[in-house]
Amino acid sequence: MLQILKHRTYRHLFLAQVVALIGTGLATVALSLLAFDLAGNKAGQILGTAMAIKMTAYVLIAPLASALAERVPRRMLLVSLDLVRAVTALALPFVSEVWEVYVLIAILQSASAAFTPTFQSTIPDTLANENCTHVLCNAHHKCELTRAYEHDGQQWAWKMETMLDQINEAVKDAGGCLPMQESKKWRRKYRLLLKKAETECPAHG
Numbered sequence: 001m002l003q004i005l006k007h008r009t010y011r012h013l014f015l016a017q018v019v020a021l022i023g024t025g026l027a028t029v030a031l032s033l034l035a036f037d038l039a040g041n042k043a044g045q046i047l048g049t050a051m052a053i054k055m056t057a058y059v060l061i062a063p064l065a066s067a068l069a070e071r072v073p074r075r076m077l078l079v080s081l082d083l084v085r086a087v088t089a090l091a092l093p094f095v096s097e098v099w100e101v102y103v104l105i106a107i108l109q110s111a112s113a114a115f116t117p118t119f120q121s122t123i124p125d126t127l128a129n130e131n132c133t134h135v136l137c138n139a140h141h142k143c144e145l146t147r148a149y150e151h152d153g154q155q156w157a158w159k160m161e162t163m164l165d166q167i168n169e170a171v172k173d174a175g176g177c178l179p180m181q182e183s184k185k186w187r188r189k190y191r192l193l194l195k196k197a198e199t200e201c202p203a204h205g
Contacts, residue, residue, distance in 0.1 A: 010123070017119050017143065020082060024112045025151050027089045028054070031108070034092065035101045046098055050105050057109035065114035074122050081118070084111040116147075148201075156197040163189060 035050055036043040068077070088108045095101060142164070148157035167186050171178055178186070 013119070013122060014143075016078075016082075020085070020112075020115060021147055021151065023089070024085060024108065027085065027092075027108055028105070028151075030089075030092055031101055031105050034095055035098060038096075038098050038101065046101070050102065053102055053106050054109040057106055058113040061110045061113035062117055065117045068114070068118075074118055077118050078115065078122075081111045081115045085115075154197075154201055156193060156200050160193055160197070163193060 032047055032050060035046040039046040085108055088104050088111070091104060095104065142161055145157040145161040145164075148154045149161070163186075170182065170186070174182070
């Protein structure tokens with residue numbers, strides 16, 4: 001996996017995504033703490049509403065962003081979305097009402113929801129001339145799992161990422177192909193973890 005980071009353009013793109021995720025996470029925490037400070041005893045209700053706005057933004061914006069990424073210059077779109085998030089962070093000191101927190105969370109999460117699929121859609125183009133299509137199933141998945149754990153607190157995602165690393169090491173130690181029994185063992189663990197994931201993060205629809 002680390003070998004792919006030798007690709008200069010992909011490395012820059014990957015680091016930009018990491019920085020963006022950290023910034024969005026910190027801004028979300030800051031907005032939550034600000035809501036707590038403004039709301040006092042009603043902080044729980046305010047934070048619940050804020051999280052609902054966050055999830056609604058992802059559900060509504062992400063599909064639209066995926067379609068938009070195919071029709072506009074992706075670099076310009078990514079830079080624009082990062083600028084939106086930066087402006088949102090800079091607006092924090094001027095917030096004095098709870099409704100303003102809601103507006104900033106909606107803007108911040110909408111920009112994040114649009115950024116992720118746009119970023120993902122750039123990977124095949126970035127690596128079009130490289131023999132590294134595995135990035136679409138390794139680096140991409142690990143990035144999503146890391147985000148699910150660090151940003152959304154989903155414990156199953158951390159366990160899944162750890163297990164995938166262990167499987168990768170096991171395959172390397174086995175010379176590139178696991179024995180049948182060991183392969184079945186990992187598959188059982190994988191399916192059990194998926195069931196736990198469905199319990200912790202059930203699908204809605």
